[in-house]
Amino acid sequence: xxxxxTPQITVAELLKQSTIHSANIAxxxxxxxxxxxxxRPSDDPLGTKTILSRTALVGxxxxxxxxxxxxxxxxxxxxxxxxxASDLLVRARDIASQARSALDxxxxxxxxxxxxxxxxxxxxTGNAQFDGQYLFSGDTANSAPYDExxxxxxxxxxxxxxxxxxxxxxxxEVVYSGQKVFGxxxxxxxxxxxxxxxxxxxxxxxxxxxxxxxxxxxxxxxALGSGVSAGTSSATGDNIIGPSGSHTLxxxxxxxxxxxxxxxxxxAPPVAFDSSQTDLAVTGPNGEIVHLNTTAITxxxxxxxDLGGEGTLSxxxxxxEVPIDFSTAQALTTADGRTTFIDSTxxxxxxxxxxxxxxxxxxxxxxxxxxDEILNLRDLPxxxxxxxxxxxVDEVTRHQSHILEVVGSQAQTLKTINDIGNRLGELTxxxxxxxxxxxxxxxPAAAVALQEANNLLEYSYAVTAKVFNTSxxxxxx
Numbered sequence: 309x310x311x312x313x314t315p316q317i318t319v320a321e322l323l324k325q326s327t328i329h330s331a332n333i334a335x336x337x338x339x340x341x342x343x344x345x346x347x348r349p350s351d352d353p354l355g356t357k358t359i360l361s362r363t364a365l366v367g368x369x370x371x372x373x374x375x376x377x378x379x380x381x382x383x384x385x386x387x388x389x390x391x392x393a394s395d396l397l398v399r400a401r402d403i404a405s406q407a408r409s410a411l412d413x414x415x416x417x418x419x420x421x422x423x424x425x426x427x428x429x430x431x432x433t434g435n436a437q438f439d440g441q442y443l444f445s446g447d448t449a450n451s452a453p454y455d456e457x458x459x460x461x462x463x464x465x466x467x468x469x470x471x472x473x474x475x476x477x478x479x480x481e482v483v484y485s486g487q488k489v490f491g492x493x494x495x496x497x498x499x500x501x502x503x504x505x506x507x508x509x510x511x512x513x514x515x516x517x518x519x520x521x522x523x524x525x526x527x528x529x530x531a532l533g534s535g536v537s538a539g540t541s542s543a544t545g546d547n548i549i550g551p552s553g554s555h556t557l558x559x560x561x562x563x564x565x566x567x568x569x570x571x572x573x574x575x576a577p578p579v580a581f582d583s584s585q586t587d588l589a590v591t592g593p594n595g596e597i598v599h600l601n602t603t604a605i606t607x608x609x610x611x612x613x614d615l616g617g618e619g620t621l622s623x624x625x626x627x628x629e630v631p632i633d634f635s636t637a638q639a640l641t642t643a644d645g646r647t648t649f650i651d652s653t654x655x656x657x658x659x660x661x662x663x664x665x666x667x668x669x670x671x672x673x674x675x676x677x678x679x680d681e682i683l684n685l686r687d688l689p690x691x692x693x694x695x696x697x698x699x700x701v702d703e704v705t706r707h708q709s710h711i712l713e714v715v716g717s718q719a720q721t722l723k724t725i726n727d728i729g730n731r732l733g734e735l736t737x738x739x740x741x742x743x744x745x746x747x748x749x750x751x752p753a754a755a756v757a758l759q760e761a762n763n764l765l766e767y768s769y770a771v772t773a774k775v776f777n778t779s780x781x782x783x784x785x
Contacts, residue, residue, distance in 0.1 A: 484714065504660075539585075583604075
């Protein structure tokens with residue numbers, strides 16, 4: 309059966325083709341005008357998927373770049389602060405050097421005041437901020453790491469550093485822990501200076517605050533046979549310490565009856581005695597002193613007598629004492645639970661020694677100690693003061709060297725950030741180029757397609773005109 313094509317069907321088909329060509333022309337014109345080949349997902353579903361993934365990738369790269377830029381800015385600021393702190397510590401060393409030759413206490417006070425000013429400035433560096441966050445508070449960057457004033461120099465921040473990750477595979481340290489930057493350096497051997505004979509013992513010390521070791525005499529012991537005994541002031545006035553035989557009395561009974569003679573301590577010049585003396589003070593060559601009762605000297609005794617001295621040790625100002633056991637590792641533990649090991653085998657006299665723990669104080673405490681040492685608050689003899697000042701300067705020097713090590717580490721991190729940033733720039737550019745290849749309009753190709761679409765539309769119009777251009781002759785056979 310033949311299918312009859314009605315004029316209505318013909319018109320509908322012609323209009324359909326014209327509409328298609330017009331829509332195609334409009335689409336191509338839009339692509340050329342906007343420069344975008346895809347304006348809606350239906351334009352190219354596969355291309356749209358590629359565009360979305362590439363756009364997300366570019367966004368990730370740009371976000372990472374911003375994070376790295378912020379990290380670099382933060383590190384640069386921290387670097388500047390630390391270099392300034394290093395210069396201040398160098399200045400503190402110079403001041404200490406000048407203080408060694410100060411002419412009077414007034415000059416020393418001026419030098420100490422300068423150190424105090426440096427301490428304030430370095431303390432300010434410890435609390436330095438960038439963009440509203442502390443540079444040296446670890447991953448708690450919103451909390452001040454140190455008190456602004458006072459004598460408490462302890463660290464209040466986090467021990468963990470704040471890090472920035474990159475590519476999801478690694479991270480870089482950008483906000484340092486103040487403990488890492490300004491805290492104690494490598495602990496050095498404990499130093500004990502003084503005249504008692506105490507030395508650092510075998511063991512791991514945990515004490516950190518410089519203090520005094522008080523060696524107190526409690527009793528003097530005498531070997532039997534000579535008749536000599538402790539004088540009435542012996543318990544409080546003697547200062548000899550040590551096991552029996554560590555000190556020696558030499559007695560010469562010149563009377564032959566014990567009535568009178570001479571006595572000497574540890575080889576010092578002899579002192580005359582007689583049988584009426586109950587508290588004879590005898591001194592040794594190195595400041596040793598004993599008080600003797602010579603009322604019962606054995607008649608005709610000429611010889612030596614082994615002496616010993618018992619005593620106690622204290623590291624908290626005498627609040628707590630422990631008997632001296634003359635061992636190589638006698639442990640002294642303070643009320644806060646910190647321990648110092650003392651080699652007490654060589655203790656020979658009572659007195660007060662200075663105990664110092666190098667490498668355990670932070671930079672602020674080191675400066676405070678240097679300030680106090682310049683003022684000689686411990687009232688040390690000149691030679692001991694010079695030695696102590698050297699140790700204080702050494703401590704400041706250790707901190708200055710450590711800060712420069714941190715600066716070097718930050719510089720290396722900045723280089724790494726720069727390298728990563730360059731790589732991110734390359735990846736971002738590549739991703740954008742690939743995105744452009746998919747999303748951008750190929751202008752030459754679009755122009756050719758537009759011309760073709762125009763030709764087809766004109767052809768459709770021509771066909772339509774031909775179809776509707778009918779006359780009576782078209783129906784005459």
